[in-house]
Amino acid sequence: MRAFAALAIALTFFANVPAARAEENQIEQLRWIEKANPTTDAEAALKKNDHTLLAVQGYTWVIPGTDESRKSEYKTRYGVRVIQGTSDAAINKEHLRLIRLATEYAANYNRYLLKRLGVQPNAL
Numbered sequence: 001m002r003a004f005a006a007l008a009i010a011l012t013f014f015a016n017v018p019a020a021r022a023e024e025n026q027i028e029q030l031r032w033i034e035k036a037n038p039t040t041d042a043e044a045a046l047k048k049n050d051h052t053l054l055a056v057q058g059y060t061w062v063i064p065g066t067d068e069s070r071k072s073e074y075k076t077r078y079g080v081r082v083i084q085g086t087s088d089a090a091i092n093k094e095h096l097r098l099i100r101l102a103t104e105y106a107a108n109y110n111r112y113l114l115k116r117l118g119v120q121p122n123a124l
Contacts, residue, residue, distance in 0.1 A: 029085030030098035038109035046116055052079040053113065054106035056099070058088035065107030066114070 045052070053074055055061040061082050063071050074080070083102045090096035114120070 026085045026087065026091060027095050027098060030083070030095075030102055033083075033098060033101045033105055036105055038105050039112050042109050042113045042116070045113065051113065051117060052081050053110050055080045055082045056086040056103050056106055057082050058086075063106070063110060064103050065110035 053063050053066070055063045055071075061071075061080065062068065063074055063080060066074055071080075083106060085095075086099050086102050087095075090099055
């Protein structure tokens with residue numbers, strides 16, 4: 001019986017290791033956002049003729065800084081790149097903080113990009 005209990009504990013521990021690594025990976029994927037500048041990054045994208053808008057993942061993807069009801073139109077016209085590591089299910093307070101930073105960054109990036117393209121964020 002002790003051997004079975006030890007085996008069950010070991011299996012539980014090792015089964016959770018990949019999940020913990022996946023959670024850690026989501027946070028690490030967002031670390032860049034702490035030092036990112038949306039205006040500088042949008043200008044760099046424009047110089048490469050890249051008009052792709054940034055989105056964050058929630059229950060479904062969202063394009064911050066734009067009219068949510070027009071997201072399909074924006075996706076078709078400009079393309080969308082989801083910021084990896086974002087989610088509607090924050091792992092912990094740090095992950096939530098980074099998701100909020102990513103959402104703010106994406107909103108500022110998208111507004112700036114669209115303004116430079118001569119488009120109002122709420123209209124096509």
